[in-house]
Amino acid sequence: MSTAEETAGGEQQPWAEVTPDAARRLLIAAVEAFAERGYHATTTRDIAGRAGMSPAALYIHYKTKEELLHRISRIGHEKALDILRTAARREGTASERLADAVSSFVRWHAGGRTTARVVQYELDSLGPDARAEILALRRQCDAEVRGIIEDGVASGEFDVLDVKGTTLAVLSLCIDVARWFNVDGPWTPDEVGSLYADLVLRMVGVK
Amino acid sequence: MSTAEETAGGEQQPWAEVTPDAARRLLIAAVEAFAERGYHATTTRDIAGRAGMSPAALYIHYKTKEELLHRISRIGHEKALDILRTAARREGTASERLADAVSSFVRWHAGGRTTARVVQYELDSLGPDARAEILALRRQCDAEVRGIIEDGVASGEFDVLDVKGTTLAVLSLCIDVARWFNVDGPWTPDEVGSLYADLVLRMVGVK
DNA sequence: CCGCCCGAGGTGAGCGGTTGCTTAGAGCTA
DNA sequence: TAGCTCTAAGCAACCGCTCACCTCGGGCGG
Known part of the structure; x- marks a missing residue:
């Protein structure tokens, strides 16, 4: 208890x-x-x-209150990166990997909304050094998703005009789940995950 | 000066x-x-x-520091609602109206990022009464976008499985622009606006 | 025209309370 | 005893906010 x-x-x-x-x-x-x-x-x-x-x-x-936030932020970002990396590096088509990445990333934001909120929205309460370290992790998250999208474009599965912008939009969509998701609301984390996976596949032009 | x-x-x-x-x-x-x-x-x-x-x-x-935040939040939400309402009630197809709504809403979040950030992310620093008032405005924003999407579904222009969820995702995508947009970054507010309009049309299944 | 007052808008000092953090030492295990 | 964990008490700094006072342009009786 x-x-x-x-x-x-x-x-x-x-x-x-x-x-x-x-x-x-x-x-x-x-x-x-x-x-x-x-x-x-x-x-x-x-x-x-x-x-x-x-x-x-x-x-x-x-040592300080800020060290708490730093530790939380680092562990959280490592977990997020781990989720995206696992999805990005499994076998399967780019569509399958992107859907997997989005749905598990969204599930994490919805189910662990408490943690995700701190990780995603309290970043600039950190000092410059800590923030820089976290931003590096964040760029790695970006790179994993961009990699999947680039693969899909290369294989002809996806039809994307602006890879960088689309990557940003996909991540942005997932991250914002932590802001609005409500555990007492009408959806479970799983439902939001699969809805979002479908929406993202549409965004990258999968038929 | x-x-x-x-x-x-x-x-x-x-x-x-x-x-x-x-x-x-x-x-x-x-x-x-x-x-x-x-x-x-x-x-x-x-x-x-x-x-x-x-x-x-x-x-x-x-009277208090909170009154400042309340005033900023109310004026900002009224402006946001005005933008969406104007786009929703103009003449044109649902696709045109949705693209208009998204691009102008995104332009506002990117160009007026300073204001939009406060409006969208400092909401729960308000007391219960003020927050309730602002949430009512927010529900009206929701309703405008949902209205366009419902029109598009009714006319057969759009193909969406979950109208409520898709509405939420579209608004979420736009709002999160205030979090990541950087005036020194590679995009202008106009460019993000039209990129996002395109992405959203894909999300609702416009060919 | 003068001298006077007035209220709106502004200031310097400071109040009570809270903040992040420290210190001296108690309790417990080994 | 030695060492680790935790507490009660409290320090200096800072918080939102208030108060007594100042300044200044304009109306107005004479």
Whole structure:
């Protein structure tokens, strides 16, 4: 009951790599607080309180509040990149790989909306160095999707005028799911994933 | 040199309806600050400073910092709704009206990125009453776009499986432009507008 | 024309409260 | 004892916001 899977919507048990148990509890509390109120509106006292600790306990495991956001952001982006890379590098046609990438990427944004929100929208609360590191991961995400689209164009499956712009639009569409998706809404993450996969295939001109 | 049009990217001179000149300067300063740093990270001293005034001057024209955000959000949403309504109610085929709606809506988000960012992403920094008022405007935006898509389906121009979901995706795609668009980037607002109009027509199944 | 007042718009100083973070030390395990 | 985890208390800085006061253009009786 005090484990990690109480995050709404059945977030797959994440953060297993965050090792001292208290550090993980603090990090999960921070994710929830940042997602609800935003980084700047969240106080260190709120984070510690959600984790059932005193305000000072936070500073045993993390040097600053920003380090929490940095860790969350890095782990989240690595997960997102992993999802896209897995889809991009499996075997199958470009259409199959693109549909797979979009539907699993969207499922992650919808199902783990709490995390995705922080990862995608609190990026410029980071300092310059941390932000630069995260932006590098983000460019790798871009590259994976662009690779699939380029493959599809080369094989004649896709009909795209502007590869760079279309790549951006596809990623943008997926990412924005984290903004509007509501766990109490009419769709499950799976439904949004397959709807979006269909829409994206249309965008790249698959008949 | 101290007028309103110094906002980056040639934002069409807005906020003309904000009447005492000092109040307008404060509001423009607030838009820029909120867009750069977010609502909670922006201090009233920063807003007043950008407008060339002392911190106390803000409270002559606005009751609270939140009232500033409320005013910005309401005016911005009214402008967005106006753009969509104009496109939806002009004469022409559903395809023409949808392309018009998307390209002008996207142009607004890209060209007026500063404003659009605040309008679209700082919504839940508002209190419950103000947020409810803004959400009503947002539902009207939704309805305009859904109306065009329903027309296209009825006339046989469009081929969509899920009207509600597709409407949401189209709006989502446009709104997210405010997040990633960069005035120093490779595209002009016009170019993104027509690229997106094309992508959206594909999404609704226009040949 | 003068001197006077007035209200709108502005300021400097500062209030109470909160922030991120620190420190001294308690509790527990080994 | 030694070492790690956590807490109670609190520090300096900063927050949104207020208050007493200042400034200045214009109406107006004389």
